[in-house]
Amino acid sequence: MEKSCTFLVHFDKGSPAIATEIKEALEGSDVSAKIDAMKKAISLLLNGETLPQLFITIVRYVLPSEDHTVQKLLLLYLEIIDKKDAKGTVLPEMILICQNLRNNxxxxxxxxxxxxxxxxxxxxxxxxIEPLIPSVLQNLEHRHPFIRRNAISAVMTIYKLPHGEQLLVDAPEMIEKVLSIELDQSAKRNAFLMLFNCDQDRAINYLLTNVDKVSEWGELLQMVVLELIRKVCRTNRGEKGKYIKIIISLLNSPSNAVIYECASTLVSLSSAPTAIRAAASTYCQLLISQSDNNVKLIVLDRLNELKSSHREIMVDRIMDVLRALSSPNLDIQKKTLDIVLDLITPRNINEVVLMLKKEVMKTQNGELEKNGEYRQMLIQAIHSCAIKFPEVASTVVHLLMDFLGDSNVASAIDVAIFVREIIETNPKLRVSIITRLLDTFYQIRAARVCSCALWIIGEYCLSLSEVESGIATIKQCLGELPFFSVSEEGEAPTDASKNSQQPSSVTVSSRRPAILSDGTYATQSAASETSFSPPTNVQGIIGCCELEIPSSHWRFFPGSSCGMHFDKACSEIGRGAAF
Structure with a gap:
């Protein structure tokens, strides 16, 4: 079985020190050299070296040193060396160490x-340890709190040894007296912790005796009190009523750590609605007040656990949870939206959607680099809300259509898919959606978004006026037609000749063969290159006609009048002819 390790120190094995060099440095009078030598010796011991020849040197030359750093390193050295032989008997040379410890x-x-x-x-x-016990007990009454708190910890360690109760028979009673007169919060915490671990009944008696003063105790002591309450209540569930009052009083503590532990303790001890509401309120308060992202993520995990077991109570806190969206961290925003989407009900859907709309509008300022990803998450959340509650679709669809031309392609695609679903499932909104889509069509930049928008226009432009508006919008976005180049040798033809003479070649895209005036295809060498620069989204439209939507799919419903009109429009766009 490997020995226990109380501390770790990084050791660079690149240039190991030699024992003789360490010994020479320890025997010298240079304090800094002794410090370096002790550090090297400790590193070697922690990495498996024995160095038995250094012990006598350290006793002779390091033990008498008055330097604080040297003494601290000496204690670390004594902590890691073997103090017993193979039979388990303490080595005789440890007697020298005991005398030095007593003097310290x-x-x-x-x-x-x-x-x-x-x-x-x-x-x-x-x-x-046994010869040092009188000196340890004397330090319990020292004037300096640093010494008293460490003396209490030493008493607790001695008492918890296999035969510690025989070495310190009256230790719990002694520590209780110290606790009653101690003023330092750290020392009081150590004293109460000693009673908690060594004499639990005495610790409970002290707590119930001073129940009205618990809220005035320090943060460290309050944390130990909560730990004691959890331990006692797990052992005896019938006694938790005695301690609920203490937990509720600590919810008003100025320490956020204590507040968090109180909420966790309430959830673990009670399932009563009052206790769960208090815990949920506390978690929401921490979620808003804390600036540390790690704390926010931990609190969101606790809220998610409450949502699973006490959903009805968490529904009332949904708007408080939504306030966590103010954090710029995407992980926090995603966890918040995941929790909120599971808590939506007909009572709060309007408030949630209104909040999400405000957050979407905030992302338009472009100050944050990750606004596009956050906007995409918000759009997906609004989409989920509209699926669960179709009546809210009319309040958000027109706002989201402003993002069809978003620079974040994924976000724009989500909007297009959302619009496509809403226009299919809500016939009453079709006219207003088509009108809005035609107004914002020129903003579209992505080919995939453009293909979806063209499908919507072709499928749901049912009246003649809508069809004409759709074709006019597409013509306007494409620019002047047809796309052909003027011969470099001759002058530009007049308007009269344009009507009678057709261009010899037409080039719509470098990816397609040129189409001659008689409708036949020309070879690439016969087609003249054009320097035409199309409008901003014309390539997206042409790309849709060429790549995204095959001609066999332009007419989705054969009986649709709009499908026939749009089929003819797209066909003429492909031929490069004027409408």
């Missing part, structure tokens, strides 16, 4: 006393 526990410097008491907390050898 009575040292006039508070730091030396404190670090020595802390060192005793990591020892398990009763033979070394």
């Amino acid at each position: 526990l009575q040292h006039p410097n508070e730091y030396i006393r404190g670090v020595t008491l802390r060192f005793l907390c990591r020892l398990n050898e009763t033979e070394i």
Whole structure:
């Protein structure tokens, strides 16, 4: 079985120190050289080296040093060396160490006393600790709180040893007296923790005796109180009524850590609606007040757990959860939306959608780099809301159509899909959606969005006026037609000759063969190149006609009058002829 390790130190194996070099540095009078040598020795010991020849040197030359850093390193060295032989008996040379530790526990410097008491907390050898117990108990009444708190920890460690109760018979009673007169919060915390671990009944008695003063205790002590309450209530569920009052009083603590632990304790101990509401309110308060993203993510996880077990209570807190969207972190925003979408009901759908609309409008300022991704998440959330509650679609579809030309292609595609679904499932909105789509069609930049928009126009432009408006919009976005180049040798033909003479070649796209005036295809070498620069989204429209929508799919419903009109329009666009 491997030995336990109380601390770790990084060790660079590139240039290991030699034991003789360390020994020479320790024997010298240079304090900085001793410090470096001790660090090297500790690193070697932690990585498996034994270095038995250094012990006597350290006893002779390091033990008498008054330097604080050297003394601290000496204690670390003593912590990791083997103090027992193969039979489990303490080595005789440890007697020298005991005398040095006793002197340190009575040292006039508070730091030396404190670090020595802390060192005793990591020892398990009763033979070394037993002679030091009187000196440890004397430090319980020292004037400096740093020494008192470490002395209390040392007493707790000694009492928890296999035969510690025999070494310190009256330790719990002694610590209780210290707790009643102690003023330092850290020392009080250590004292209460000692009673909690060693004499739980005495700790409970002290807590119930001072129940009205718990809210005035320090944060560290309050955290131990909550830990004690959880332990007691798990053992005896019938006694949790005694401690609910304490937990409720600690919900008003100025410490966020205490508030969080109170909420967690309430959820673990009680399923009563009052307790769960108090916990949910506390979590929402932390979610809004904390600036640390990690804290927000942890709180959102706790709210998600409450949503699974107490959904009705969380429904009332949905708007408080939505306030977490103010965070610029995408992970927080995504978790918030996931929780909210599961809590939507007919009572709160309008408020949720209104909040999401406001957040979508905020993303238009373009100040944040990740606004496009956030907008996409919001659009998907609004889409989900519209699927669950179709009556809210009319309040959001026109707003979202402004983002059909969004620079974030994924976001624009989500909007197009949303519009396509709404226009199919809500016949009453078709006229207004078509009108809005024709007004914003010129803003579209992505070919996939354009193909979806063209499908909507071709499928749902049912009246003659809508068909004419659709064709006029497409013509306007394409620009002047037809696309042909003027011969470089001759002058530009007059208007009269344009009507009688057709161009010899027409080039619509570099990816398509040229089409001659008689409708036949010309070879690529016969077609003259054009320097025409189409409008901003004409390539997207042409790309839709060429790539995205095959000619066999232009007419989706053979009986649709709009399908026939749009089929003819797209065919003429492909031939490059004027309408």
